[in-house]
Amino acid sequence: MSAPLLEIAANSLASALAAQDGGADRVELCENLGEGGCTPSYGTLARTRDCVRIPLYVLIRPRPGDFYYDEFERDVMLRDIEACARLGCDGVVIGALDADGHVDTATCRELIVAAGFMGLTFHRAIDVARDPAQALEAAIALGCHRVLTSGASTTALEGADAIAALVQQAEHRIRVMAGAGINAGNLREVAGRSQADEFHASAKALRVSAMRHRNGLLAGLDPDWQQSDREIVRTLRRTLDAVIRSDRPAAP
Template identity: 90%
Template sequence: MSMPLLEIAANSLGSALAAQDGGADRIELCENLGEGGCTPSYGTLARTRDCMRIPLYVLIRPRPGDFYYDEFERDVMLRDIEVCARLGCDGVVIGALDTDGHVDMATCRELVVVAGFMGITFHRAIDAARDPAQALEAAITLGCHRVLTSGASTTALEGADAIASMVQQAEHRIRVMAGAGLNAGNVREVAARTQAREFHASAKAVRVSAMRHRNAQLAGLDSNWQQTDRDAVRALRRALDTPGTPPPQ
């Protein structure tokens, strides 16, 4: 039986390469992870696609903030999905809600249609929905292949019981991927408590700038940045592959 699947949220080409080298099974490419992630640039998409030997999914989110989108934002998302298809990406990560917190079926159907044969993950808009169980059914109706969820909690560990309920509700109709705050120290507990088959983490660490010259007057402009750490990915991979970790559904 296959081992649990590890997806890494990579905020750059460098992060994607580190994740691949560390043993990730799939990449979710994005930018602006500090605000939940947004769609990466064309250049990042194209170069990352060239470098990946593992499946590449792309986050389709035009801005941070809520998941209610106007007509201009919807058009941006549709065009971004078209770019992903032209570049040969393996999947996209989508989601939209209406102002009452229900899944925006009309918008999501448009996104799914344009995605065509690419894989589709419904992202953590499900955690912001008024009724996550109802939102899960909506994702199934839309034909999504998986949902990414923290169980409507800050972390997947805190939301483990809710994720377990979603796994039971899914009944093999859709995959439930646990994510948010996962690391090598807690992923096995989350796996055991949720019985999820897929796990999502950023495994990031601070990259220290090589700049010798820094302008100390530029308050708020930090020379260092966050990037996926290969060793952190390897530690997650080892934890998931350790005997006793629940196998996929």
């Protein structure tokens, strides 16, 4: 099995730089992490591509909520993928379901054609699919390079055994990336139980606003925000490296 990789879900340019500086292997750029993530703005995408040297994948999701998209949303996703291609992004993170909870292969194929030679991750739509095992086979048949999954649970720790079942089912035909609620305190257990190839975390911490004037009466306009933290990424990196070392056979 290939060495496990660490991907950081970065909700801004600053988060992406923190991921890079902290030792992440790859960035998934997105926004609106509180609702599962959406596609970032063009400006965020373009500037991040300018600044980040590690592989940059972009979440293609036009809105929060379900993964059943109408023709207008499909067109938005296609245009976002075209923008990623023009900017030289390394990959896109996609997924779509039909109304019955099966992978919408027709929509996914359109997105994949638009992606061209970029890498392909099938996102956590697999976790809300009617049958995650069937959805995994669909992602493999579509030619995706990996799936991001929590094992159809709230967190990857809770779903670690289900992730392990997907890893066994995959039989090296696709990489399985564990994500949702991963932190330095549970990464070792998730890695050991899930046997996943890759690990996905936001590594976020509260950033306190420098504003001296504050109006605390307006709900939804809080001045502080969440952002990936370089030191948290470094701790995740060290933890994952320690897992790799402990699994490596001793020298004769």
